[in-house]
Amino acid sequence: MKIAAYSYDEYVHLVKSFHGSLAPGLVIGGFIVDLALKNLPEGEFFDAICETSVCLPDAVQLLTPCTIGNGWLKVFDLGRFAVTLYEKEKGKGIRVYLDTEKLKSWPEFNAWYFKLKPKKEQDFELLMSQIKEAGPSVLSTQPVCVKPEHTVKRRMGPTAVCPSCGEAYPLRDGTPCLGCQGRAPYVE
Amino acid sequence: MKIAAYSYDEYVHLVKSFHGSLAPGLVIGGFIVDLALKNLPEGEFFDAICETSVCLPDAVQLLTPCTIGNGWLKVFDLGRFAVTLYEKEKGKGIRVYLDTEKLKSWPEFNAWYFKLKPKKEQDFELLMSQIKEAGPSVLSTQPVCVKPEHTVKRRMGPTAVCPSCGEAYPLRDGTPCLGCQGRAPYVE
Numbered sequence: 001m002k003i004a005a006y007s008y009d010e011y012v013h014l015v016k017s018f019h020g021s022l023a024p025g026l027v028i029g030g031f032i033v034d035l036a037l038k039n040l041p042e043g044e045f046f047d048a049i050c051e052t053s054v055c056l057p058d059a060v061q062l063l064t065p066c067t068i069g070n071g072w073l074k075v076f077d078l079g080r081f082a083v084t085l086y087e088k089e090k091g092k093g094i095r096v097y098l099d100t101e102k103l104k105s106w107p108e109f110n111a112w113y114f115k116l117k118p119k120k121e122q123d124f125e126l127l128m129s130q131i132k133e134a135g136p137s138v139l140s141t142q143p144v145c146v147k148p149e150h151t152v153k154r155r156m157g158p159t160a161v162c163p164s165c166g167e168a169y170p171l172r173d174g175t176p177c178l179g180c181q182g183r184a185p186y187v188e
Numbered sequence: 189m190k191i192a193a194y195s196y197d198e199y200v201h202l203v204k205s206f207h208g209s210l211a212p213g214l215v216i217g218g219f220i221v222d223l224a225l226k227n228l229p230e231g232e233f234f235d236a237i238c239e240t241s242v243c244l245p246d247a248v249q250l251l252t253p254c255t256i257g258n259g260w261l262k263v264f265d266l267g268r269f270a271v272t273l274y275e276k277e278k279g280k281g282i283r284v285y286l287d288t289e290k291l292k293s294w295p296e297f298n299a300w301y302f303k304l305k306p307k308k309e310q311d312f313e314l315l316m317s318q319i320k321e322a323g324p325s326v327l328s329t330q331p332v333c334v335k336p337e338h339t340v341k342r343r344m345g346p347t348a349v350c351p352s353c354g355e356a357y358p359l360r361d362g363t364p365c366l367g368c369q370g371r372a373p374y375v376e
Contacts, residue, residue, distance in 0.1 A: 020253050029257075049373060054344070058257025061249070065208050068256050068263065069217075069246025075256065076373050078366040079344075079357040084374075091375075100349055100356050113356060114347050145375040156242070156267075159302050161288055168288050168301060170267040178266040185237060185264055186272075187279075187333040 001135070003030040004037055004063040008132070011062075019058045024112065024131055028081070029059025031136045032096045036085045037064070039094045039141055043087030048073045049146065051080040051097075059083075074150065084144055091146035099140040106130045106138065189323070191218040192225055192251040196320070199250075207246045212300065212319055216269070217247025219324045220284045224273045225252070227282045227329055231275030236261045237334065239268040239285075247271075262338065272332055279334035287328040294318045294326065 003011040015026045040046060048066040050057045053075050057068065060083060066072035086093025103110045109130040111117050156170045162177035169177035178184075191199040203214045228234060236254040238245045241263050245256065248271060254260035274281025291298045297318040299305050344358045350365035357365035366372075 018249070019255055019258050021258075023258070026257070051367065051372075053256060054259065055257045058255050061206070061255075061257070067207055067246050067249070068241060069214070069243045069249070070207050070209075070211070071242065074373075076371065078371055079361055080350075080353075080355050080365060080367055082355070095374075097355055100354060115344075147373050147375055150373050156303075165268075166288060167268050167270070167285055173267055177268060179239065179268055183264065183266055184239075185262075185335050185338050186283075187335055 001132075003034050006063075014062050015058070018062055019055075022128075023055050024127060025055030025081070026059055027128070027131050028098060028138075029056045029083070030063065032056070032081070032083050032098070032139060033059050033063045033085075035136045035139050035141065036083055036094050036096045039096070040085055041087055041092045041094060041143075043089065043092070045088045046072075046085045047088050047146075047151075049084040049086070049093075049150070050075045051078040051082040051084075053077045056081060056083060071153075084146065086144070086146045086151075088151060091148060091151040093144050093146050095142045095144045096139055097142070099138055102138045102140070103134075106134050109134060109138070189320075191222050194251075202250050203246070206250055207243075210316075211243050212315060213243030213269070214247055215316070215319050216286060216326075217244045217271070218251065220244070220269070220271050220286070220327060221247050221251045221273075223324045223327050223329065224271055224282050224284045227284075228273055229275055229280045229282060229331075231277065231280070233276045234260075234273045235276050235334075235338075237272040237274070237281075237338070238263045239266040239270040239272075241265045244269060244271060259341075272334065274332070274334045274339075276339060279336060279339040281332050281334050283330045283332045284327055285330070287326055290326040290328070291322075294322050297322060297326070 001008045048060045061067045082097035084093045084095040108126045112127050158171045159168050160171040162169050164176035164180035189196045236248045249255045270285035272281045272283040296314045300315050346359045347356050348359040352364035352368035
């Protein structure tokens with residue numbers, strides 16, 4: 001059993017080191033990214049989309065060259081457990097998602113995913129073994145075409161000094177900067 | 189010269205492996221995160237905020253336990269080169285930012301940051317040596333208090349099956365899921 005370039009145990013080690021714990025979602029995420037990598041459309045450069053901010057972005061960041069900081073991974077927080085890898089130029093991509101129909105064969109996995117049991121009644125060992133055993137069998141793939149606005153490279157445009165905070169910011173955001181327009185997450 | 193737990197060269201190696209290239213912003217980001225870690229307020233658990241999605245989130249993810257997937261790193265795309273580490277309970281934090289006044293002592297660094305020269309006229313070697321030599325001397329710190337809505341743990345609430353796509357999603361998003369409400373980044 002391989003997850004992208006790694007053995008299962010190597011991947012588990014990576015996840016613990018980067019994500020802090022072996023979250024079940026990261027294991028499923030590993031299978032999702034692996035299946036997407038095996039079904040890439042033609043093309044040279046790929047970007048990634050995660051449809052949830054929970055767990056899944058870390059699987060993408062560990063297993064592909066796409067990260068939040070290099071801009072090749074975008075998160076659209078739609079709350080769906082799905083990853084799309086797509087060719088940067090034309091937007092042709094493969095979407096891999098957790099298939100709720102297929103999940104029904106794995107009761108502990110299904111109960112965890114749909115939160116059917118309180119945490120203290122869950123059997124973590126059984127859950128992890130079902131996730132590992134199920135592997136890609138609970139996933140489905142779907143060809144997609146990513147909207148053109150997500151295929152162009154982000155351009156920052158000119159940089160200015162904000163007259164309010166004195167920090168540099170992209171002038172396209174208006175004046176003052178977005179932080180001084182009230183969007184900063186801090187108490188005044 | 190150390191960047192968090194790493195030597196400069198170890199950090200450069202990490203950056204190349206994770207981010208794909210030694211982007212100047214990741215080197216500055218290393219100094220920013222390092223300075224924030226050295227000025228943490230009291231407390232046991234810390235979350236992180238990045239005020240730009242460009243480069244900086246990867247420095248946080250490499251040098252702290254905070255990642256996008258585990259929810260401890262949040263990106264507020266204000267276009268400012270700043271990181272805040274804050275205590276999870278009360279929101280008391282330290283913000284570290286690139287100080288444009290201090291940057292004036294480093295002409296190549298300043299010209300790169302404010303995009304004063306076309307890329308082909310930039311001297312990459314000189315830029316990187318100025319960034320490394322400047323180190324934390326171009327940064328400033330600021331105590332902040334993060335708004336209470338960002339200190340609470342995210343709760344997903346009940347999960348439902350979307351009647352439109354058949355996938356699982358958080359019921360709080362309404363019906364159908366956000367993807368089927370037109371928020372998916374794909375061409376129909």
